[in-house]
Amino acid sequence: MSKRSQQTINTEQNRGTVSVIQGQASGATTTSSRPPGGSLQLVPQLVPATPAGGGGKAKMKKTSGDKDSDEYRQRRERNNLAVKKSRMRSKQKAQDTQQRVNELKEENERLEAKIKLLSKELSVLKDLFLEHAHNLADNVQAPGAEGASPAHNNNNNNNGACNNNNNSSQ
Amino acid sequence: MSKRSQQTINTEQNRGTVSVIQGQASGATTTSSRPPGGSLQLVPQLVPATPAGGGGKAKMKKTSGDKDSDEYRQRRERNNLAVKKSRMRSKQKAQDTQQRVNELKEENERLEAKIKLLSKELSVLKDLFLEHAHNLADNVQAPGAEGASPAHNNNNNNNGACNNNNNSSQ
DNA sequence: GTATATTGCGCAATTC
């Protein structure tokens, strides 16, 4: 697809300095250019350093004025590269984070399943345990032949909820 | 706010098309502009549509050439807004995702703690159970006389749902 | 077909 393009200079709310410079040697600084009918316009007029080799303090090192210069171009290119790299990384990171979410979600499900299983196991075991406890109680009385305690057939209809919930809130 | 701007053209390795257009009516399409001494250069010369009122198909509706026109400016502004919005959203989303990761991590820890607890409980219960089983076995043999058969009339109709729910809300 | 949303890219300011 290839894209090449332009840039723009945006004299934003140019209060202080104005970065604005045109690239070309051919003037056309095209500053204001707000044709009639525009609702919003400003008073550009700030074109700061016209590197025209005049008498001002124009101080450009190499070729043209600060822009388009060898060094400038080099710096830009480096920065562009850095930017690209940085963005790539950023994107990668976001992607990784998303994936992490998915992994964690899976893990969570696994853990919950496990909890469910353990809970069930525990429940069964507790029931068994209770049952045996009752058996024991019977046995204690039965063999003695002279039980000193009432409550025989302990039909403990434990049809209630023997819920031993162990919720650990936090 | 208010921003106005210009463009420049950066002629990188412009192989494909060059969209390039200058804003002002004052020509100066300034395409290449690679001064001498540069290490990277190319064959610019591609300026496609120089809307210079020549014989080409220059077709501008309103004021100046396609750029700087009222409509153009309006569209740009809208797009800029949309871009800003989109980026904000994107950023927000990334942030949310990151937060989700944190939440899930916490949840995971909680779940693991719970598993640990349940496991321990289970272990204890199992041990107890085994111990009692042994005791029972001993009892069965020791009294010698009667015991002999388990399962008396302890009809513990545990028909309830002994649900030990461990709700872990969040 | 236009209007909005996304995306890649370059610039410039800022941070480190």
Added chain:
DNA sequence: GGAATTGCGCAATATA
């Protein structure tokens, strides 16, 4: 002075 981030605008593209 250099790389890395970040906000921003442009234009191409995708989506509605």
